[in-house]
Amino acid sequence: DIQLTQSPSFLSASVGDRVSITCRASQGISSYLAWYQQKPGKAPKLLISAASTLQSGVPSRFSGSGSGTEFTLTISSLQPDDFGTYYCQQLKTFGQGTKLEIK
């Protein structure tokens, strides 16, 4: 079974900062990787599919990159609404999540 490991598990940053979250897969089986944002009490929201395809309506400050076993979600200029927990997902498996706090 594939395992996805996200780093960091917790991130505190200021408005305007550039932040990155990494997702490492235990095997380089698939080129498809998705990123989700979850706010407290809400369902996860798909931000990026196929590693780098931004979903309709998602702000352009979000971007995804990577291939093989290492993938990255980047927020170019952090905004107050970007707080929440971010998850990567591949082959029906989810990473453990990265909790993003706005300072």
Place this chain on the structure above:
Amino acid sequence: QLQLQESGPGLVRPSETLSLTCTVSGDSISSGRYYWSWIRQYPEEGLEWIGYIYYSGSTHYNPSLESRVTISIDTSKNQFSLKMYSVTAADTATYFCAHTDPIEDWFDPWGQGTLVTVSS
């Protein structure tokens, strides 16, 4: 706009069967190449895919749950359902249904989720 909504009991007794239904609106459950999934989230935030179904009735389950789970579909009602048998406290979680692309491997959109507690 595609929307999904879970429904079902919020409390299930240990050893009994958890039953949930997901009602799809905004599109036909029989359209397209997409599948329909159940996913759960533990109180500690971990997410676990349970399984999915195609409108034809074809299913695929998480191997770790396959022996205790059945997913079915009712195209006439635009609904699909989850049954999980012999539940324990470890099955306490928020259960989500989600629209699924099995090729590009994503889930979107999700229902709002429903908390199911297993307790006597």
